[in-house]
Amino acid sequence: MLEFPMTTDRFTLAPLGAVDGPSFTAYRRDPDTARFQSWTPAWSEADTDTLLASQPSAVRAQSGEWLQIAVRDRTTSALVGDLAVHAVADQPDTYEVGVTLAPPSRGVGAGAEAMGRLVEGLFRQQGAHRVFAVTDGRNAAAGRLFARLGFRHEGRAVEADWFKGEWTTLDTWAVLRSEFDDRHGPAFALRAGDPTEYPALVAIWRRAVDATHDFLSDEDRDAIEAQLATAYLPAVTLVVAESDGEPIGFAGVLDGVLEMLFVDPDRHGRGVGSALVARAVREHGVTRVDVNEQNPDAAAFYVRRGFRTVGRSPTDEAGRPYPVLHLELGEPDAD
The missing domain is CATH 3.40.630.30 (Gcn5-related N-acetyltransferase (GNAT))
Structure with missing residues (x-):
């Protein structure tokens, strides 16, 4: 957006x-x-x-x-x-x-x-x-x-x-x-992800989380990272943003839910995340996304793209003490 x-x-x-x-x-x-x-x-x-x-x-x-x-x-x-x-x-x-x-x-x-x-x-x-x-x-x-x-x-x-x-x-x-x-030359291109690039996507995830998720404990951060390539990435349909042959961001979709969206911090503010969300909605039927309540910038990002908060959970899906906001795509609240 x-x-x-x-x-x-x-x-x-x-x-x-x-x-x-x-x-x-x-x-x-x-x-x-x-x-x-x-x-x-x-x-x-x-x-x-x-x-x-x-x-x-x-x-x-x-x-x-x-x-x-x-x-x-x-x-x-x-x-x-x-x-x-x-x-x-x-x-x-x-x-x-x-x-x-x-x-x-x-x-x-x-x-x-x-x-x-x-x-x-x-x-x-x-x-x-x-x-x-x-x-x-x-x-x-x-x-x-x-x-x-x-x-x-x-x-x-x-x-x-x-x-x-x-x-x-x-x-x-x-x-x-x-x-x-x-x-003008493409800023980046979007394509399907491939298991061979899981290490590169994990590296993007780590840089993005280090830059935006300061509320995560070091132990939880490391634990999530350890499961990305073996459990989380294989479970979703991946859309990758690529520039000059290298991944710069990615989205993961499962059953209409945007399960993950991470962009290399060096590429923040350049429309990569917006393009990934637009592709996920248009081609993969995304209507829902969960966002950490302690990451208000991310919640605001989705609200600007037509999502609205419909619920809240006191912990994340693994029971960790990080409240989660549940958002759905729909008519935005009146300004």
Whole structure:
């Protein structure tokens, strides 16, 4: 899942908030800004308040929701525009994007810089398969922006949309993960695990646990490690994240439960865990996961990916004194 804030050389990207309201309202009222957009210059402060109150806090796969993302100047924190992401409900790992810039920020590469970072995040962190945009055929600047970012011009629907009192032409632009990787180089690949690499996976487990599970006693840590290659890893279906021919993380799945997910600490924050979870859910039917209560960062990670806590056990599955939270994939609690 996308992690905010995201940064570029000049900008910080984060969900649109109340602090952005006045500037957001001002440029939405600009006739040139509204010309090719779904709103009109009659946009009001109340409209902004309604949008902020109704939008989600994160991009959740297949939610059907739109998230408005503020593009702020890194030096001044001034709002220079916003990006929009739509998690398409009826297609897995598919996201629609859009961009709006305040008039002073046009023509200086701000749109390409900000949208390029967002698209990278959708592929690298969110686990997107396809990212697309639909633009008004008269909006040549938008078309040039998406072409510059490597989007294919998939098609043109001529006078197909009755929009603001006239028939308008729509262009569709899209890029697949495979195309993005061909252009930028893959950050990592996902594949099935193999018993011959158990030693490498055990080493990843140890480094990850040493970095994140400081509540485990040394004795328990060693005992679990001793059983990984002989008992735990053979019992699950493995998905491995690989970079430059070497494993960098893995997930283990059994009967719809994500039994394990560990990423080399040197690769934390690069979308490896998100991609592994997305693959486990999409291809292996994962709907449940247990998390140590003493590892709140892990619980928060799963909550951001649509899981919610449905129960708690005072000990782990082996009876050790480490409380466990039981999470299920479903509708998130209201923010």
